[in-house]
Amino acid sequence: MCGRFALRSPGRIKFDRAASSQLPLAPRYNIAPGQEVLVVTESMGKRNLSSLVWGLVPSWSKEPKGFINARAETLEEKPSFTESFLRRRCLIPADGFFEWTGKGKSKQPYFFQLKDEGAFSFAGIWDEWQRNGKSIISCAIITTTPNDLLTGIHDRMPVILSQEAEAVWLREETEPGQLREVLVPYAPSEMKSFPVSAQVNYAQLDEAGMVEPVELCEVPTTGMLF
Numbered sequence: 001m002c003g004r005f006a007l008r009s010p011g012r013i014k015f016d017r018a019a020s021s022q023l024p025l026a027p028r029y030n031i032a033p034g035q036e037v038l039v040v041t042e043s044m045g046k047r048n049l050s051s052l053v054w055g056l057v058p059s060w061s062k063e064p065k066g067f068i069n070a071r072a073e074t075l076e077e078k079p080s081f082t083e084s085f086l087r088r089r090c091l092i093p094a095d096g097f098f099e100w101t102g103k104g105k106s107k108q109p110y111f112f113q114l115k116d117e118g119a120f121s122f123a124g125i126w127d128e129w130q131r132n133g134k135s136i137i138s139c140a141i142i143t144t145t146p147n148d149l150l151t152g153i154h155d156r157m158p159v160i161l162s163q164e165a166e167a168v169w170l171r172e173e174t175e176p177g178q179l180r181e182v183l184v185p186y187a188p189s190e191m192k193s194f195p196v197s198a199q200v201n202y203a204q205l206d207e208a209g210m211v212e213p214v215e216l217c218e219v220p221t222t223g224m225l226f
Helices: 082-087 163-170 176-181
Strands: 005-007 028-031 036-043 046-054 069-071 089-094 096-103 106-114 120-131 134-144 191-195
Touching: 005 089, 036 120, 036 163, 082 089, 082 120, 082 176, 089 134, 089 163, 120 163, 163 176
Parallel strands: 046 134, 069 134
Antiparallel strands: 005 028, 005 096, 036 046, 036 089, 089 120, 096 106, 106 191, 120 134
């Protein structure tokens, strides 16, 4: 799964600024489920930037309970994701993400990023839920099997798209078979990782130090607080 990520350089996001409302582009170091995230969509050939809730609530759901991740292998099988996969795809900008290794409450977080530490996009889907006058527009990050860098840390990783794959993913007329082809593990040779502070377990904290390397040591006995 992908349960936390960072976007330290939101100014690098590519979208049609003339077609988008202005959104705050402050650095984020510990983005957690339930929070608003920046999302890029495409309409009439123009890329638009908006803010959606991280945790996709299907339009037909009786309760506003969201899915933070969607497995690439079952997108066309799960009713929660099928229509969004076919009609409501998006990019979720990031420049790093966290995964944990270990068992129980003593888990060590690691930060994963591109070798050049640049911004990239997760493959995402979105939906709009409406009930009793309330509307929630939300999104989920698509995950796939881990590459060699993630193996041993976690059995899933978020789908990171190349610039070419971003265009394929957003294009409205892209066929399902072409979409499936881009939902693959990112090349491990183009990534790097290191252990970080267990402070990332606390969703209310959002500080630059959370993406700085630390020496491996015993992790405080605390669980993740989303």
